[in-house]
Amino acid sequence: MRYLHYILLSVIALILMGCNTAMPTIEGDGYKFSPESGMIHFDEPQRAHGQQSMLGYAAEPIPIVRVGFVGLGMRGRDAVSRFTHIEGVEIKALCDLVEQNVVGCQDFLERVGWPEAEGYVGEEAFKRLCEREDIDLVYISTDWVSHVPIALYAMEHGKHVAVEVPAATSVAECWQLVDTSERTRRHCMMLENCVYDFFELTTLNMAQQGLFGEILHAEGAYIHNLAEYWGAYHDNWRLEFNRTHRGDVYATHGFGPICMALDIHRGNRLEYLVSMDTKSVNGLAIARATMGAEEFANGDHTTTIIKTSRGQSIMLQHNVFTPRPYNRLYQLTGTHGFANKYPIEGFTFLPGKLPETLLPAGAVINPHNFVAEDVEAAIMEAYKHPIHREIEEVARRVGGHGGMDYVMDYRLIYCLRNGLPLDQDVYDAAEWSAIGELSATSAKHNSMPVAIPDFTRGEWNRLTGVTFYTK
Numbered sequence: 001m002r003y004l005h006y007i008l009l010s011v012i013a014l015i016l017m018g019c020n021t022a023m024p025t026i027e028g029d030g031y032k033f034s035p036e037s038g039m040i041h042f043d044e045p046q047r048a049h050g051q052q053s054m055l056g057y058a059a060e061p062i063p064i065v066r067v068g069f070v071g072l073g074m075r076g077r078d079a080v081s082r083f084t085h086i087e088g089v090e091i092k093a094l095c096d097l098v099e100q101n102v103v104g105c106q107d108f109l110e111r112v113g114w115p116e117a118e119g120y121v122g123e124e125a126f127k128r129l130c131e132r133e134d135i136d137l138v139y140i141s142t143d144w145v146s147h148v149p150i151a152l153y154a155m156e157h158g159k160h161v162a163v164e165v166p167a168a169t170s171v172a173e174c175w176q177l178v179d180t181s182e183r184t185r186r187h188c189m190m191l192e193n194c195v196y197d198f199f200e201l202t203t204l205n206m207a208q209q210g211l212f213g214e215i216l217h218a219e220g221a222y223i224h225n226l227a228e229y230w231g232a233y234h235d236n237w238r239l240e241f242n243r244t245h246r247g248d249v250y251a252t253h254g255f256g257p258i259c260m261a262l263d264i265h266r267g268n269r270l271e272y273l274v275s276m277d278t279k280s281v282n283g284l285a286i287a288r289a290t291m292g293a294e295e296f297a298n299g300d301h302t303t304t305i306i307k308t309s310r311g312q313s314i315m316l317q318h319n320v321f322t323p324r325p326y327n328r329l330y331q332l333t334g335t336h337g338f339a340n341k342y343p344i345e346g347f348t349f350l351p352g353k354l355p356e357t358l359l360p361a362g363a364v365i366n367p368h369n370f371v372a373e374d375v376e377a378a379i380m381e382a383y384k385h386p387i388h389r390e391i392e393e394v395a396r397r398v399g400g401h402g403g404m405d406y407v408m409d410y411r412l413i414y415c416l417r418n419g420l421p422l423d424q425d426v427y428d429a430a431e432w433s434a435i436g437e438l439s440a441t442s443a444k445h446n447s448m449p450v451a452i453p454d455f456t457r458g459e460w461n462r463l464t465g466v467t468f469y470t471k
């Protein structure tokens with residue numbers, strides 16, 4: 001009888017242990033939950049033998065950069081036009097699925113007096129373009145799912161790559177870009193143009209000079225009602241991607257400039273995120289009306305919060321479905337000051353934190369309000385980034401989202417011609433693009449924390465801050 005008590009306790013313990021082992025595990029394609037960290041972790045492959053980091057990598061100078069364009073839809077054809085305003089460039093080849101897009105760009109080159117570029121048409125025609133000996137850079141502006149296959153093929157054939165946003169659509173694809181770039185020693189730059197916008201680059205300059213004190217929180221977004229545009233994408237690729245993918249699938253415009261201001265993988269590191277989305281109402285309605293869809297994966301509004309190793313938080317939002325003014329937020333909250341781009345552009349500072357020389361006589365700095373317009377204008381002029389000081393006028397004339405697209409292309413070609421490290425490296429492309437699948441994974445698992453892979457494989461502290469190299 002005395003032992004019955006122990007026997008009963010043992011049976012209960014065994015049952016509980018049984019329950020424990022039968023607990024559902026959270027596991028998916030390339031990721032699983034770790035009880036030690038309390039987070040979901042994606043697989044982080046080891047660096048292959050002989051492969052080296054691309055941090056700070058500079059290739060041999062290329063005096064005349066010979067370019068092949070793949071994807072000549074709305075975005076690609078504008079890029080071709082912008083390149084005709086850049087010195088030291090030859091446009092050698094043009095490729096698209098649609099012959100008319102190729103012919104249209106060839107006609108354009110003829111009209112502006114540029115030499116003829118060879119045309120390639122078809123799904124796999126990019127391969128022939130990449131195989132050419134006389135091309136240095138492949139510039140990719142196709143739909144999202146074809147970015148990585150084309151970029152990999154180009155790097156494998158010795159070409160540097162510039163690829164539209166987001167560079168990749170999954171964490172595994174991000175690793176493919178990193179590994180192929182490291183192995184082939186070819187640049188792979190994502191074409192994140194918002195980094196070069198006037199407010200963003202000025203604000204980065206201010207952040208680097210300590211105007212905001214210590215930055216503690218940042219916000220970015222892609223809030224852009226695409227209702228009128230869905231039908232314009234080739235073969236409906238964008239709506240189809242949103243129909244089948246949850247999460248912040250277009251994070252890089254809001255995220256890229258923030259990562260630069262926070263020195264991500266240049267002394268700071270993205271640690272983990274949590275994400276929550278709404279149900280889909282407008283997305284489903286448009287997909288039902290235009291595609292007969294019964295389900296729609298992408299929530300109408302997705303919010304993601306990220307923690308960095310310096311103890312900062314970042315909030316990102318994605319909403320391309322509901323009626324709202326266009327908004328990328330671009331907001332920095334520092335211990336001494338605050339910057340905000342959308343919906344109202346302005347700065348706020350603690351009294352005494354702005355150089356006196358910027359303040360008109362008698363100006364009062366109120367830490368509850370934006371600084372007055374004349375003070376903001378003085379700040380924008382005083383902290384204008386050296387790149388803008390050099391090429392603002394041409395950039396505004398050539399245009400492309402007000403000039404930032406030209407600044408981006410100009411810098412890419414400038415760095416290649418001078419054998420300098422590019423402003424954005426393959427780790428930026430991977431970190432900023434990975435938000436898509438990482439946020440989707442968190443949202444699918446009741447907003448569980450998801451660790452953000454370190455695509456530099458432990459070298460995130462080697463560089464110090466963002467550098468825009470000049471010769």
Ligand SMILES: NC(=O)c1ccc[n+]([C@@H]2O[C@H](COP(=O)([O-])OP(=O)(O)OC[C@H]3O[C@@H](n4cnc5c(N)ncnc54)[C@H](O)[C@@H]3O)[C@@H](O)[C@H]2O)c1
Nearest residue numbers: 071072073074075095096097123141142143164165233234
């Ligand atoms: N940075 C920005 O501000 C910005 C703005 C708009 C679009 N984009 C990006 O640009 C890219 C293209 O967008 P878009 O609006 O021009 O779309 P689009 O549908 O107008 O153009 C895509 C083009 O790619 C071509 N294409 C697809 N697969 C191809 C292949 N295998 N070989 C050759 N051509 C192929 C299509 O025929 C089409 O002409 C996307 O990645 C998008 O996210 C970036």
